[in-house]
Amino acid sequence: MKHWSFHSPWGTRASSILRLPPTVVLALVFAGLIIAGAAILSLPISATQPLRWIDALFMATSAVTVTGLSVIDVGTGLTRFGQVVLLVLIQLGGLGMMTFTVMVLSLLGLRLSIRQQMLLKEDLNQTSLGDLMRLVRMIAGVVAIMEAIGTVLLAARFVPPFGWSEGLFCALFHAISAFNNAGFSLFPDSWTRWATDWWSNLVITALVIVGGLGFSVLDDLRARRRWTYLSLHSRLTLAGTAVLLALGFVGFALLEWHNPKTLGLQASVANRLLASFFQSAMTRSGGFNTIDIASLHDSTTLLFVGLMFIGGGSTSNAGGIKVSSFMVLAIVTWAFLRKSDSPSAFGRTIPTADVLKVLALCFISSSIVVFGTFALTVIQTQPFLDLLFETVSALATVGLSRGITGELHDPARMIVTVMMFIGRIGPLTLGLTLARNMASRLRYPEGRVYLG
Secondary structure, three states, rough: OOOOOOOOOOHHHHHHHHHHOOOHHHHHHHHHHHHHHHHHHHOOOOOOOOOOHHHHHHHHHHHHHOOOOOOOOOHHOOOOHHHHHHHHHHHHHHOHHHHHHHHHHHEEEEOOHHHHHHHHHHHHOOOOOOOHHHHHHHHHHHHHHHHHHHHHHHHHHHHHHHHHHHHHHHHHHHHHHHHHHOOOOOOOOOOHHHHHHHHHHEEEEHHHHHHHHHHHHHHHHHHHOOHHHHHHHHHHHHHHHHHHHHHHHHHHHHHHHHOOHHHOOOOOOOHHHHHHHHHHHHHHHHHOOOHHHOOOHHHHHHHHHHHHHHHHOOOOOOOOOHHHHHHHHHHHHHHOOOOOOOOEOOEEOHHHHHHHHHHHHHHHHHHHHHHHHHHHHHOOOHHHHHHHHHHHHHHHHOOOOOOOHHOHHHHHHHHHHHHHHHHHHHHHHHHHHHHHHHOOOOOOOOOOOOOO
């Protein structure tokens, strides 16, 4: 069995890059993939009309970060070659470049060094090096199976009206886009034309939910299967996902039931309920929509902003602060209200280090949202709520928009591009990277701070 390493014709320069912190290396890998994707998308063969570099960069970033925001119509603005390139970027971005690389090397019978395992650990958001290869193999299996099933099920809907060639590609594109929580669609109105089609709605919803749970949770479900045997993380994620799905479903239905521009367009109660459930699942990361997001009431828009900010599960393709972080915040708050200094759930105590990590994540993410929204308000003239929605959608890699993405000026497009990139590598990862050399062993006496 051979050991493999990153040998490069650039010699010492490549070695010096690999001596950087793993989080920095992974950020550079994603940046390299984005630039390469933008270069290909800017070629005449990729687009039906000349695509400016900044637009190609925006689209490549949106694909690699599995966001779904778009400044062009994917179905008509890109050629079939360009659509395939976009699909490859979605797949590589969803899997993670390190995970994809390890899959290829595993097929070749090669083994990872400790350095590559550290990179993979960061890519998969794991806390230890144990069982990384088994997790990668599980990811490969789940991705292949789910996307294959999704393609077959969607083909049953798309092949009859579009024919075998177009129908199969349409099914494959949307299956990969949905499972990776990317939200890209070949249709200019996203999924609106299929708003009353239960088959395609339920297939897309299932792909998005499974893809947004997180590979760690899926692996835990496969190995243990019974609720009482699942890890604390899995139970928090599953319980939180169920609660948020119900909250989004009920909240959206109540707020938009009589809105003539959204749910009011559906004549039957069943179709209104379907649209409510579909949009609840899509809002936390899926990015598809069957209703006009720009026509939502302000109250519903704020509800969606909150759901997008929370996002999906850790080690998944979803963005946001993650469901487990939201659950920890809720548990810690409840423990404080009960005057308990030991927050717990399902018979397990939540470590102080995890609580501090969640607090740091929420503070950094909130600060980025405020800064990004402020920057957009300086550049753009759209309503504040639309700009806030766009900012959170970009940072949480959701991809929903109130129709202003294509109207953004070039500086604003760069801001949103950066927000999507930060959302993919993780706001907390960014903060840890910047503060890596600031740790100190010096301890000071405790002081009293009055809070609240």
